[in-house]
Every structure is written in structure tokens, then in C-alpha cells.
Amino acid sequence: MAVALAAALAGCTVSAPEPLPTAGGDGIDLDVGPRAAFVDADATGVTIADGDDWTLPDWVRPAANSGYFSEEADASELVAVRSVDLSWRQLRPTPDEVLDRTSSGDAQGMGFDALDAQLRQPGDFWMRIFASGEDWAPEWVAKECGVSSYGPDYDGERHLPIWDECVWGHLMDTYRMLFVDLGLAADPRLRFVYVPGAFTWAEYDYEMVTAAADAGELDERAYLDWYAHAWSDLVTLFGDHADKLVFTGEDYPWGPFGAADDLLARRAVDAGMGIRTGITELSNFHLSEAPAYGSHIEPNGHMTVDESLPVHSGRYVVATENECFTDCGYSTDDVYYAVRQANLKALQLRVNWMYVVPGPSYLAEYPEQWDWLRLSLGQTAETSADAWAALRDAEDTYWAGDLESGPFDDPASWPTRPWVRNLERWLVQVDEPGSVAHRTEADVHEHVFEEDNGTAYEGLSTEVAAGDTGFALDVDPRFAAAATGRTVLKVTYFDEGAGSFAVDTAAGSSAPVARDGSGAWRTATIALPDGALAAGTRIRISLAPGADDLVVRFARLVRLDP
Structure with a gap:
């Protein structure tokens, strides 16, 4: 009897899956510092150049997990993480408890090589499993589940x-x-995977949720x-590798259940996974109040x-995608502006990965703007070479009009709704007597890409006639504590009018910056006095x-020493 049972069990034994294909690295060295020379203040204490200035000191390197x-x-653009895309139907064409690793698949008009073929390619990768589509899911699933x-x-x-x-x-x-069974979650080449694999792209x-x-x-x-x-199902499944999970939804998702679905992306993040948005190109819209990002x-x-x-914390993926500037149905006649604002918005959200x-x-x-972004992704107040504030008033039209629910139904919670002041990262512009910043029409952009993106007034102004003769800026104490060496403040200003300006700190004032009335945007790199941030965090x-x-x-604000 025992022999017969052993023989039967042996006949039913499920063999272990074949090991994953392996491949070497792709040879792309990511430990690359700035590709442009840093513009420092000259011997006079001030250097002035036309346009924006994105340069960084040569000691800066990319952050970990970014x-x-x-x-x-x-390799030429330092993009070292490729995609592995699969359809659910491709992996599970039958209900059998075995993966199909040799068949190709398709979704969203794209063709996918077999799983093993994709894994044989060199280098790190991220993943999408296109699961929910009627043509992506195994045919047997709908039949068995009766849905x-x-x-x-x-997209049809x-x-x-x-x-x-x-x-x-x-x-x-x-x-x-x-x-789990195949061990892909533990593969160090897998950087992250978009979940849950629904819906368009x-x-x-919530289009399909609303339809149902x-x-x-x-x-x-x-x-x-x-x-x-x-x-929590996914987080439990991935265990120690749950930090590779990236939820692709968003808060306030235009869902059918009112306030009940407002904060569901935050709940997914709270379960223990990362987060991603795909629309920071619309840099003014919907992502100002973004609880999943804090x-x-x-x-x-x-x-x-x-x-x-x-x-x-640096463990998880906080991602966005900035590629739809003259693609994906969008167009603009000012691509540089759109790129700049989308990247600033991404960094304001503390993104560490960028598609x-x-x-x-x-x-x-x-190249200089993107190189600055590459070296800024994933940095913290303690590790970043710079802290910055983009001075502006911009309209987040998602919050315009009457609100049925949400955090701003009390008018006192945001009196200037829907106008958002500035994009800031560890440097905060402060309105106080003598330093109130005023909206200006020096650089106005309306409805970039679409009407939802609202109006943006780029740049803020003093108002000498009202007694406001400067801009007060608070430096994050963590950044100030790390900035123990030389520091400069780069100020991008509209060069019109007469008279100079300088930077006041608790350790003294900088050299003056003279204006010559060129009528152009210029950037002054201004050396701050020694010990400026040790003496105080207000400039x-x-x-x-x-x-x-x-x-x-x-x-x-840039610290010149690591």
C-alpha cells in the first residue's frame, strides 16, 4: 500500500519550473556627473548669463534608486532600464498551472516577444502585464468567471x-x-512592475469602473x-520585494462613487507599494493636491x-512619464516651456523615476535641463546639491467652481482657490510685510496642451509703490545643515528697469546685481557670504x-561642496 501511494505521488509530482534566462549587464555606466560645466560666480561675486541656468557642481551624482x-x-541618454511587456493571455493561454514562456503576445497595438526571449536580453528592466483587456486576458477567464x-x-x-x-x-x-514560483520578483534585474495591469495602457x-x-x-x-x-494581496505576494510594486492609479480619479473613491490611490500606497502618474505634462492640473505623493x-x-x-523613504518607486509634449495627441508651440514645467512639477512631487x-x-x-533632472531625481534635502523655488501663480482648474466634496469645501482652507502659488523644493517664498510677491504678466501661458491646464503667470514681482521691495525665501533646515561650504543663489529675472538687487543673509549681503534693461530673461549666479546658511535659514x-x-x-540655491 505504501509503495503504491509513493508511486502515485511520484507520478503526480509537479516539476520545478526551468530557471529564468539570465543575461549580463547592458554596459551603461550611470555613475555620471553633470555633462555641462558649472556656472559659478566670478571674482566680482556675480556672473550673469542669458536664459535659464541648470548647471550643477561636478561632484553631483545620481541618487540611489533613481x-x-x-x-x-x-546608452547615449543614460536610459538603462528597458521594458518587459507581456499580456496575461500570452502567459496563461489555458487554465493549467503552468506559464507559457515561449509564445508571443500583443496589447495596445504592440507586439511582445515571448517571456524567455525578453529576459535573455541584457540589462535591467521594468514590467507591465496587460491584463484587463478583452483581447489581453485569457479567453477561459471570462467563461469560467461568467463575466x-x-x-x-x-483606444477601442x-x-x-x-x-x-x-x-x-x-x-x-x-x-x-x-x-514567486518563477522567482522573478527576487531577480535583481527587475526594478519595478506596474500594477494591477488595468485598464487603458x-x-x-476609472472609465471602466464608471461604465460598470x-x-x-x-x-x-x-x-x-x-x-x-x-x-495587500499583491504586497503579501511580493513579500520582501513589495517595494517593486507601482500602483498606476491616482487620487480624485473622476470615479462614480463621489468622496468614497477620492483617496483610493493613497490607500494603495499605504498598503506598501510605490506610485506613478502619467500626466505631469499637464503641469498645473489635478496633481497639486495629491495625497498619494503627500x-x-x-x-x-x-x-x-x-x-x-x-x-x-528612498525604498519605493515614485514615478511619472514625461514624453507627451508633441505626441499622444498633444501639441504645443513652446516645447521648452512645457518640458521645463513638467519636470519641475515632477520634482515638486519628489519623483525618483522618470519614463x-x-x-x-x-x-x-x-540636454542641460534633462541632465539637471537626471541628477535631481530621488535626491533628498540632505543629499541634493540645490534647493529651489519657481515663483508663479498658476490655475489648477480641477479645483475650480463649486466642490461637492474634498479638502477645500471650507473657503478658509484655500481662499485663493484655484490659484496655486509656486513650485518649491526645499526653498519657500514667504509673503511678509515688505516682501509680498505680486502676480505679473511678464510671462503668461494659457491652456498649454488643453484648457484644463489653465493659466500660469510665470514670475512674481516686487511692488515698490506698496512697500514690497524684495522676496523673502526660507531654506529647509536640512538642506542648510548640509550646505557647510560655499553657496551661490541663481536668480532668473526679467531684465528690465533700473537699479540693482542683492541677496541679504544673516551673515551679510552679496555683491549687487546690475540690470541693463535688455528685456530678456537672464540668470545671475550670486556668491553668498561665507557661513550664510549657518547663520540663519532666511535669505x-x-x-x-x-x-x-x-x-x-x-x-x-546651490551648495558647491559635497
């Missing part, structure tokens, strides 16, 4: 209800087989019951970021007595 990712690696699809979406695809417990269970089985929007609710086939309770365990609009209109959140496509992202056209850009008003668009 960088560019794309569909393909590109129908919803849609079509704006219909989608299965991923919130259905049967559908979700089969998808989790596939994730387990791929990432595997970006978790409108059809009377999904109610709030059923959806929230599924949502309550979905992300970004909050204060009563004075400034945005603050809660960097104590685990998602900003780029070298051509559509205009990497070659604006002020101050007009000389009798000087005309000054418009400042950007202030960037």
Missing part, C-alpha cells in the same frame, strides 16, 4: 471587471506563478470590498510635501534703494 526608464535602453466586458475605452478596447473576485483570483494566481483609470456602475452592475460596497484587499495645498496656496511618508522616450521627450534638444532678494520693480521667475 533614473530614467523607457521601452528600450539608450462580460465593459467599454470600449478611448473592452475590459474585464478586474474587481470581480474570480477574475482577480486568477490574475493573482498568474502573478504568483510568475513572480495598464493605467488604472452606470450599467447597474457594480455598486460602491462591492467595489470597495474588493479594493480593501487587492493591494502633496497638499496649504491655505496660502503653496504646496507642501510630507516627506515622512514611507513612499518617500522618457528620447525623441518625444526632447532629450537631445534640451532675501532685496532691491537697492530707488530701484525699479524686479520680476523673478526662479531662485535656485
Whole structure:
């Protein structure tokens, strides 16, 4: 009897999966400092150059767990993380508990090589599993679960209800087989994976959720019951590698359940995974109040970021995608402005990974701006070479008009709604008597890409007639503590009017910056007195007595020593 049982068990033994294909590195050295020479203050204490200045000291290197990712690696642009894209149907064409590693697949009009073929390619990678589409999911799933699809979406695809417990269970089985049983989650080449694999472009929007609710086939309770365990399912599955999970949804998602679905992206992050947005190109819209990133609009209109959140610990992925400037149905006649603002917005959200496509992202056209971004991604107040403030008033039209719910239904919570003041990273412009900054029409941009992106007044002005003769700036104490050597302040200003300005610190004042009325945007690099930040964390850009008003668009404090 024992012999017969042993023989039967032996006959039913499931063999271990074949090991993952391996490949060497792609040879791309990412330990690369600035590609442009740093513009320092000259012997007079001031250097003036036309336009913006994105240069950094030569000691700066990329932060850990940061960088560019794309569909393909590109050594010339230091893009070292390529994609591995798969469809669910490609991996599980049958209900059998085995992955198909040799068949090709497709989704979103793209063709995918077999799993093993993609893994044989050299270098690190990120992943998407296109799961929810009617043509992406295994045909047997809909039949076994007795579900129908919803849609079509704006790309013409219909989608299965991923919130259905049967559908979700089969998808989790596939994730387990791929990432746990096959060991892919532990593969050091895998940097991160977008989850859950729904809906259009595997970006978790609410178009299909709303379609199901409108059809009377999904109610709030059923959806929230599924949502309550979905992300902990994934985090538990990935275990020690859960920091490779990146949720692709967003807060305030235009969902069908009102306030009940407002903060669901934050709940996914709280479950223990990273976060990604795909639309920082619309740099004024919807991402000012972004709880999953810890970004909050204060009563004075400034945005603050809660960097104590685990998602900003350096362990997780905080990502965005900046490639749709003259692509994805968008166009603009001022590409540089759009690129600059999208990248500033990304850094305001404390992003550490950026999806780029070298051509559509205009990497070659604006190399200094992109190089600055590369070396800024993932830095902290303690490690960053600079702290900055982009002075502006911009309209976040998502929060315009009457609000049915949300954090700003009390008018006192944001009196100037929907106007957001500045983009800031460890340098904060402060309105106080004598230093109130005023809106100016020196550089106005309306409806870049689309009407939702609102109006932006770039640059703020003094108002000498009202007694406001400068700009007060508070330096984050953590940055100040790290800036023990020489520091300069780079001030981008509109060069008109007469009279000079200087930078006042607790350790004294800088050399004056003279204006010559060129009518152009210029950047002055201004040496600060020794010990300026040790003496105090307040600095002020101050007009000389009798000087005309000054418009400042950007202030960037740079520490010259590591």
C-alpha cells in the first residue's frame, strides 16, 4: 500500500519550473556627473548669463534608486532600464498551472516577444502585464468567471471587471506563478512592475469602473470590498520585494462613487507599494493636491510635501512619464516651456523615476535641463546639491467652481482657490510685510496642451509703490545643515528697469546685481557670504534703494561642496 501511494505521488509530482534566462549587464555606466560645466560666480561675486541656468557642481551624482526608464535602453541618454511587456493571455493561454514562456503576445497595438526571449536580453528592466483587456486576458477567464466586458475605452478596447473576485483570483494566481514560483520578483534585474495591469495602457483609470456602475452592475460596497484587499494581496505576494510594486492609479480619479473613491490611490500606497502618474505634462492640473505623493495645498496656496511618508523613504518607486509634449495627441508651440514645467512639477512631487522616450521627450534638444533632472531625481534635502523655488501663480482648474466634496469645501482652507502659488523644493517664498510677491504678466501661458491646464503667470514681482521691495525665501533646515561650504543663489529675472538687487543673509549681503534693461530673461549666479546658511535659514532678494520693480521667475540655491 505504501509503495503504491509513493508511486502515485511520484507520478503526480509537479516539476520545478526551468530557471529564468539570465543575461549580463547592458554596459551603461550611470555613475555620471553633470555633462555641462558649472556656472559659478566670478571674482566680482556675480556672473550673469542669458536664459535659464541648470548647471550643477561636478561632484553631483545620481541618487540611489533613481533614473530614467523607457521601452528600450539608450546608452547615449543614460536610459538603462528597458521594458518587459507581456499580456496575461500570452502567459496563461489555458487554465493549467503552468506559464507559457515561449509564445508571443500583443496589447495596445504592440507586439511582445515571448517571456524567455525578453529576459535573455541584457540589462535591467521594468514590467507591465496587460491584463484587463478583452483581447489581453485569457479567453477561459471570462467563461469560467461568467463575466462580460465593459467599454470600449478611448483606444477601442473592452475590459474585464478586474474587481470581480474570480477574475482577480486568477490574475493573482498568474502573478504568483510568475513572480514567486518563477522567482522573478527576487531577480535583481527587475526594478519595478506596474500594477494591477488595468485598464487603458495598464493605467488604472476609472472609465471602466464608471461604465460598470452606470450599467447597474457594480455598486460602491462591492467595489470597495474588493479594493480593501487587492493591494495587500499583491504586497503579501511580493513579500520582501513589495517595494517593486507601482500602483498606476491616482487620487480624485473622476470615479462614480463621489468622496468614497477620492483617496483610493493613497490607500494603495499605504498598503506598501510605490506610485506613478502619467500626466505631469499637464503641469498645473489635478496633481497639486495629491495625497498619494503627500502633496497638499496649504491655505496660502503653496504646496507642501510630507516627506515622512514611507513612499518617500528612498525604498519605493515614485514615478511619472514625461514624453507627451508633441505626441499622444498633444501639441504645443513652446516645447521648452512645457518640458521645463513638467519636470519641475515632477520634482515638486519628489519623483525618483522618470519614463522618457528620447525623441518625444526632447532629450537631445534640451540636454542641460534633462541632465539637471537626471541628477535631481530621488535626491533628498540632505543629499541634493540645490534647493529651489519657481515663483508663479498658476490655475489648477480641477479645483475650480463649486466642490461637492474634498479638502477645500471650507473657503478658509484655500481662499485663493484655484490659484496655486509656486513650485518649491526645499526653498519657500514667504509673503511678509515688505516682501509680498505680486502676480505679473511678464510671462503668461494659457491652456498649454488643453484648457484644463489653465493659466500660469510665470514670475512674481516686487511692488515698490506698496512697500514690497524684495522676496523673502526660507531654506529647509536640512538642506542648510548640509550646505557647510560655499553657496551661490541663481536668480532668473526679467531684465528690465533700473537699479540693482542683492541677496541679504544673516551673515551679510552679496555683491549687487546690475540690470541693463535688455528685456530678456537672464540668470545671475550670486556668491553668498561665507557661513550664510549657518547663520540663519532666511535669505532675501532685496532691491537697492530707488530701484525699479524686479520680476523673478526662479531662485535656485546651490551648495558647491559635497
